Amino acid sequence: MSKAIRRTLIGLASILLVMNLWMWDSRLPFVGYQENNAHMMILQLIHVVLIVSELLILMLLGRMMTRLRLAKVRIVSSWLLMVTIGILAVWLDLLWKKSFQFSSLLDAVMPITRNAMPLATAFILGGVSSRWLVDLKLNQRVGLTVAILLIFLTTTVYNRDLWGLGSGNTILSTLLILSLGALTAEWRPHSKRRLLLAAGGLLAATSVMAIIMPKISIMLHNDMSTASRIASLNNFCLIIVALLLSLALSMPGYLADEVESVVSDRHNEAYWITLGTVAIAQQPLLEQHFIGLAAGHFENLIAKMGLLLASAVIVIIAGILLRWAGKWLLERTGLMQRLNNWVATLPTSLGQCWPWFKQWWHRNWSTVLLWGSCYVLAVASFLLMNSSWRLEPNADVSYNLLIYTVFACQNMLLLTTILYGLIAKTLQALFNRYWAALGTTTALVMLMIVANRIKIAARDEPILPSEVRMYQAYGSLFKMVKGWIWVVAAIMVLLLVMIVVRLEKRYPVAKIKLPAKIGWLVVTVMAFGSSLFWNNQGSAVNAFMTGMGDQAMFYNQLTGARINGPLIQFMNNLDVKVMNQPSGYSKAEMAKIAKHYQKEAQRINQTRTNDLSKQNIIFNLSESFSDPRRVPGIKLAHDPMPNIERLKKNNTSGLMISSGYGGGTANMEYMTLTGLALCNFSPTLPTPYTQLVPFQSQAWSINQLFKTSVAIHPYVGVFYSRIAVYQKFGFDRFMYLGSKYSIKHQSKIGRSQYLSDATSYANTLDQLKRSGNGLFVNLVTMQNHFPYDQHYYDGTDYYHASAKNGTSTDQVEQFAMGVHYTDQAAAKFIKQIDRLNKPVTVVFYGDHLPGIYQNDMAKDGLKMHETDYFIYSNRAARKQGAKNLTKSTGYIVPNDFIAMAAAQTNSKVTPYLALLTDVWQKLPAAAMDTSQSTTNTYNSTAQFINQQGKVVAKAKLTKKQRQLWHDYQLVQYDLTTGHQYLLKNGMMK
Missing domain, CATH: 3.40.720.10 (Alkaline Phosphatase, subunit A)
Structure with missing residues (x-):
């Protein structure tokens, strides 16, 4: 079989899998089991066909996995592919929809442990377990096959999720189907005709049952609660149909040669493309922002199905392109060789874990120490913004300070740790002194903490950028600091310097190379410079900070420093917008206001x-x-x-x-x-x-x-x-x-x-x-x-x-x-x-x-x-x-x-003073x-x-009072951040 035909087979199989994955997702508007009509009957039939197709594909993939070489590098590479797709989806969601959630980032970097991509995870686990399954004795394989089928049989008979299989597109359910393919990989039945007849008959009977099931549900339950009982990935009959078809396809003639050609492809294209495809298809960005919203614009079922098919094709193409791009990048940059070398060092038994860890620590202790120290500094900076061990983020609640900080503020702790770490790495890049960089960063953080403590004790608020800008006033500010604080600070600085000098001599750290230096400097500038956009509503940076849980709390700077940390709260105040533009602001409107208050001034001045x-x-x-x-x-x-x-x-x-x-x-x-x-x-x-x-x-x-x-x-x-x-x-x-x-x-x-x-x-x-x-x-x-x-x-x-x-x-x-x-x-x-x-x-x-x-x-x-x-x-x-x-x-x-x-x-x-007079006399005091x-x-x-x-x-307020207040806001906007029309039209004189 040619490469084009093999790719076509893989692509068609993936399209059917993706369509079934999307079509009955409860979050997407394709079918909701609400109407008992002809459309529902057609949808049920389509659903059955797609389910059998997906089950058949999974079984063939399970069969294919038994021929894949079990290698650690493939497992690690699979995980990296999932992480890459997840991070790209999060990044695209942020840039395109200006939407971000920290939980989505965690899903991206920990896709397996957080079950973010269940089908992709099942593929990786299936690849690991398939070789173990095929090595079992025949009677063991038969027994395990029967046990798996019994699991699905009891689920179907009792219509209960007895084994935690979920909707079918879960890790356990997918892994069981893949296992059926692997366990029956060497089965070679003698009669293809009987297999096909049995599969066709059972499929026809099951299809009829699926079509009439909505009517039965209405008849027995007066609702659609059991309408989808037959059309399910966990249905025993459909699983048997798929198993019979997979066995038929494994026999000489038919597609056996093609299947062998596919699975023996040296690049394992079927595995990688399918893995990438399902990982892309399960991204919330695609499901919710595109598929769901787009399908919601169509009432016609054929149009919806056409959209579904076109979207699935696009996803397949994206999966293929991603496979090619990843392969090219890994080979051209030498990352694949590095990955292979790294994976080769991973322990393969418990006895190798401790020696491996010691070697890893010897290579990475300086990195772990730096970032660990920055995390400790972050926790300390949060805790020391408080004067007691009880924190009250809101007036009606109170929490243990340590528990609240470490758990509820973890997002901000991580951000603060990254910012502290970037300072340390930048200093290290500039001076090539690891311990000096870490010591200086520690000293700077301690100085920030002490300065904030003094300010909080005096005014119940942390240091703000507006005060740092008053650099000429530092001498006078220092006079407000008690003498003993200066003594303690001097002693601490002296001790820190002595420790740093000794550590630099005794535990030297390799210097940072020029490309890495440039990288750290660029990242640091971008990270801290992004604070100039944190408050820009609708921006990607604002969406990221909001999704991370940043609560600027400008109305309560102290609470902001306690839940965001002093550094992030300080940076929250760097992005300054003077005033929101009131409605109706224009040159003509300001001229109208000026004319009105010129008349008002004339009225007032009659008695002055x-x-x-x-x-x-x-x-x-x-x-x-x-x-x-x-x-x-x-x-x-x-x-x-x-x-x-x-x-x-x-x-x-x-x-x-x-x-x-x-x-x-x-x-x-x-x-x-x-x-x-x-x-x-x-x-x-x-x-x-x-x-x-x-x-x-x-x-x-x-x-x-x-x-x-x-x-x-x-x-x-x-x-x-x-x-x-x-x-x-x-x-x-x-x-x-x-x-x-x-x-x-x-x-x-x-x-x-x-x-x-x-x-x-x-x-x-x-x-x-x-x-x-x-x-x-x-x-x-x-x-x-x-x-x-x-x-x-x-x-x-x-x-x-x-x-x-x-x-x-x-x-x-x-x-x-x-x-x-x-x-x-x-x-x-x-x-x-x-x-x-x-x-x-x-x-x-x-x-x-x-x-x-x-x-x-x-x-x-x-x-x-x-x-x-x-x-x-x-x-x-x-x-x-x-x-x-x-x-x-x-x-x-x-x-x-x-x-x-x-x-x-x-x-x-003047006209302006006439406005102020009306505001004073005709409005309540506004504070x-x-x-x-x-x-x-x-x-x-x-x-x-x-x-x-x-x-x-x-x-x-009355209508006249609201209009007066609006005039006042328009004037304030014009004088402070607008075009200052009023300074040119005589309003102020």
């Missing part, structure tokens, strides 16, 4: 008499200022802020809803200066100061409406990129420690490391005295910044705090004393500006609560985000028409202050969701809070 640019406005962000007594469960013996209480009572005042807890100063500052709401930004933009403003072509801020603007911060100026931000905003001067505009009147209180609020106000007063009207000052104080456990102040027991929920009363008292000093300094400053003969208005507000309270955010979240504010206009300003505000002041958000300052000073507004967690909530949708302090669902 002053020019805002000629006022002197101070936005005073008071670090962590808030009343401790408002926190549920906290009580103080005395009021720490009586002066500010009086100021609040007699002036515009209320509560500001902060979008941060224990941190987020720069975010509050951003909102007050721009009038833009943090809750409108993308989850991937936690800090606009460092992630947005420095990269904008133009960035609007309220200071641009004034003749002169000054920023004052009595601390280092590099935090949150303030130097670059204030320059982008157009401030004339930024006064900070070390700037050319020096901070004067420096004073501290007690043992505090920070300059006092009195210092801040003294420097602000200097600016007011030296400038004419039209001055804007952005004052950010530092006095009450954490930590609160260093006992900066004496006399704190005066406040005698009591607390619930485990909150430290010592820290509360320390904080209360700081509030007391702020209260005194603010009262003195108010008296001083009252003496000035120029209009001055101060907007005083606390940016967030200190992160010292242990309250449950789900219960007390709103209270934990309420800070105090007041707006005070001095006598000169009141003479010009400034007056207290009486409406929409109870609950406000930082982005309301621009509109409120204009209203307080009776100043005319981040205050109930999410104990940390800053970076990706919550807006939470609306009315003037009674109640949360209002967005659905409860």
Whole structure:
């Protein structure tokens, strides 16, 4: 027989097998045993024919396997073929459908143990067992054949899966059929005619039974529960039919010569092509995304069958091409020889296992040690993000930390291990020092863990990329680290260096060759560089990370670090999208909005008499200022802020809803200066100061409406990129420690490391005295910044705090004393500006609560985000028409202050300020969701809070309110990430 005819036989056989494999799969829409009609009768007949064809093919393959040489390399190669097909399917699914599941990857790399490709696995096992079966004595083979047939007979008679055979396309069922072919390989019956007559008669009778079985099922059970009883791969009668036909084909004449020619082919093409074909056919990508979806578009049975046939042909061709490509690749690259050499070293008995393992360990110990160490580092980094052995990933559940990390977070552990390992291999490739690379990687991971621990203790959140970018601030950050930590770190580094030097000398590792160096560098760059696309919805990279179980949790960075690990959570924050585009955004729509608010500004300005640019406005962000007594469960013996209480009572005042807890100063500052709401930004933009403003072509801020603007911060100026931000905003001067505009009147209180609020106000007063009207000052104080456990102040027991929920009363008292000093300094400053003969208005507000309270955010979240504010206009300003505000002041958000300052000073507004005025007066206060967690909530949708302090669902807003909020979002999008049409059409002036 020619090679073409042999391949045609193999191909036809594989097509029939694949068609039967697909057609009755419950996941695919070919037949569902629902209708008792002529179509069902035809389908039953087709099913019987296909079943007999598959059974016959499997038996012939079983017969063929008895002639294959039992070689370890064939077994290993078969497994590698299955793995290759599985990985290619996963990769294609990821690139084509943007779909990925970690379980699919496990199925691909462990196809046998996870039973991902049962027929292909059965082929491999059949190849292994066939030689053992054929070597049995005749009576043993006969007995085993009868036993197998009895298994199928009892299954058919009782219509129960007594032996775990499943639907038939399982490992056990397929292996039994292959075994029947192998056990009867040497049988040579004398009468072909009788065999064919018997097979034909039994097939006809069984076909008739299969055709009428749906009617019988309806008659007896009133459903289709037994309609498929006869048309089954496990049916005894059909198995006998296939066995009779296989015996007939083995006799002289007919196809015996052809079969012998096929099975004796030196390349074992039948085995390899069939193995590849069934492995491809059983891939979920093909079954679900192509066959199932495509067949669902056809109602006609003939069209469905045509699609099935065409798809099967394509799969066969793919199997043949894969066989050719694999063969060519293995031979041309020398991989086959390497595979043969490696397989030759595998042990063949238990006695050889230990010597083989020792040789393997001698060759691979450095690789195992490196990746094992990286895994240990990964586990340690996960565990050390927690402060107890109980982990609460959600509010209503609690788990043992170690068990949860090792089992529930295994995907992220593996990813983290790979990333750590890539760092080590890259360092090894660069310097060719194995131990130095491993030691440096260990040191870097330990440094990351310690830095995160310090940040978590201070603010309940891990290190974020926005903070790493503040490289100028590292010196000041280091000052916050306790001295003993530096001592321990120095000792650890010294010990590590000594160990590395000794190991490099005593246990040298071979250097990495140039091609491998390049490979490791490329893979490392790609792996870490992929983080720039992790948050791109619809991308293959995003699908991969989601399928791996990555939960970015931007709304709760600490929990994210605990379940993803600090490194992956850090990388989650690298892919930044500023804001999702609101519907309807266009140049025409923005022109329409500008025109509308120009009219709104004209309406508002009819009752306004002053020019805002000629006022002197101070936005005073008071670090962590808030009343401790408002926190549920906290009580103080005395009021720490009586002066500010009086100021609040007699002036515009209320509560500001902060979008941060224990941190987020720069975010509050951003909102007050721009009038833009943090809750409108993308989850991937936690800090606009460092992630947005420095990269904008133009960035609007309220200071641009004034003749002169000054920023004052009595601390280092590099935090949150303030130097670059204030320059982008157009401030004339930024006064900070070390700037050319020096901070004067420096004073501290007690043992505090920070300059006092009195210092801040003294420097602000200097600016007011030296400038004419039209001055804007952005004052950010530092006095009450954490930590609160260093006992900066004496006399704190005066406040005698009591607390619930485990909150430290010592820290509360320390904080209360700081509030007391702020209260005194603010009262003195108010008296001083009252003496000035120029209009001055101060907007005083606390940016967030200190992160010292242990309250449950789900219960007390709103209270934990309420800070105090007041707006005070001095006598000169009141003479010009400034007056207290009486409406929409109870609950406000930082982005309301621009509109409120204009209203307080009776100043005319620009179209943009008209929009901010409407947002302030006509909408509830819109902040981040205050109930999410104990940390800053970076990706919550807006939470609306009315003037009674109640949360209002967005659905409860009126139509006009929803339109106003949409206008506001459109404006924010245009100013930050859109085309900035509003900067060109007069909206901002």
